[in-house]
Amino acid sequence: MLQLLGAAIWFILPAYVANATPVVLGGGAPIDGGKLFTDGRPIFGAGKTIRGFVAGLVAGSIVGVLQGAATGQAYTYITLGLLLALGALVGDLLGSFTKRRLNIPRGGAAPVLDQLGFVVFALLFASPIMVLRWEVILTILLITPPIHLATNFVGYKLGFKSRPY
Ligand code: CTP
Ligand code: MG
DSSP, X not given: OHHHHHHHHHHHHHHHHHHHHHHHHOOSSBTTTTOBOTTSSBSSOTTSBHHHHHHHHHHHHHHHXXXXXXXXXXXXXXXXXXHHHHHXXXXXXXXXXXXXXXXXXXXXXXXXXXXXXHXXXXXXXXXXXXXXXXXXXXXXXXXXXXXXXXXXXXXHHTTSOSSOO
């Protein structure tokens, strides 16, 4: 049980770091350039910035490099780190795109999508090279929403986020 939890967190860590880093290091110019979609609403919204995306990608990839150094499997973990970080950030963008289409404003809550979207895409991006037992995948999907909500609450208390979710 504890081993399963450890395996899940160890594997998905680059995605978590990629998702959390923009909250601290993000800001500045939005990825969509402030442009509106055909429905007249923002494409992604002002909460998705270039700096946040790049910072998340770099930070998540660094985790992969460290995991590679720790295990001696540099190639595998560096590739996984890149794919997991990129998948998490693209998934987060697609989540915002979906929210805007549903007329949910930037920062508005979209339960499940907010907590799980990024991790599903991280797993999809990594799937070509990952060998994971189904129990580990299930564990990742089960623990991510509570972990995401808990870290967001801490981020809110520390003043990094304007909303506790
Ligand atoms: N952030 C960023 N760049 C990104 C992703 C996030 O700068 N690519 C920063 C923004 O300051 C954002 C914060 O991290 O407000 C929290 O991220 P998130 O909750 O994903 O964005 P929201 O502001 O809630 O916007 P949305 O409704 O589109 O999810
Ligand atoms: Mg949000």
